[in-house]
Amino acid sequence: MVIIAVGTLLFVIGFIGCCATVRESRCGLVTFSAVLLLVFATEVVVVVLGYIYRAKVEAVVNHSIQKVYNEYKGTNTDAPSRAIDYVQRQLHCCGIHNYSDWMNTHWFIESKNNSVPVSCCKPSISNCTGTLMRPGDLYPEGCEVLVVKKLKDIM
Known part of the structure; x- marks a missing residue:
């Protein structure tokens, strides 16, 4: 269930990025980049926490x-x-x-x-x-x- 939700979220984010690119919207592209950066940072945190807690x-x-x-x-x-x-x-x-x-x-x-x-x-x-x-x-x-x-x- 979590995988489906994350996949759907990434699809929506990608769709927003495509729409912003087609419309050449500076605000849309900045928003897309910020959200993408947030997703990447979250992934890094999850990987680090998983590695730390794996030993426990x-x-x-x-x-x-x-x-x-x-x-x-x-x-x-x-x-x-x-x-x-x-x-x-x-x-x-x-x-x-x-x-x-x-x-x-x-x-x-x-x-x-x-x-x-x-x-x-x-x-x-x-x-x-x-x-x-x-x-x-x-x-x-x-x-x-x-x-x-x-x-x-x-x-």
């Missing part, structure tokens, strides 16, 4: 992911559970660093079933229950590294 992504993700995993309830009604299940399925990961991280969560301790969420199961394994007795059925890689990588790719 890992620390922010680490803090946030710990908090969300501790809020996991295993239901589809609460946002942390839906978010974790979605990330684990989409990124093919389990836990923060690996599946053993689940053993330190409130959900694991309270459920007492010695298993991780089913979203940790590899899709190629049928009837996977998330039991820790069959670690080969679970994604071996943790989600934190993959989330950080995805965010850095976007930036």
Whole structure:
């Protein structure tokens, strides 16, 4: 949505510049140049801020992911559970660093079933229950590294 809005804005700015050129309007060309300079300055600021904050992504993700995993309830009604299940399925990961991280969560301790969420199961394994007795059925890689990588790719 943002890309479409920015593209539309740039199209309008370009159209104004073309109209000003055709009409040989000094005021229109000055306005066009000023707006174009403002757009360029904004792009430079965004690139610099993206570069500066890119290094902080890992620390922010680490803090946030710990908090969300501790809020996991295993239901589809609460946002942390839906978010974790979605990330684990989409990124093919389990836990923060690996599946053993689940053993330190409130959900694991309270459920007492010695298993991780089913979203940790590899899709190629049928009837996977998330039991820790069959670690080969679970994604071996943790989600934190993959989330950080995805965010850095976007930036």
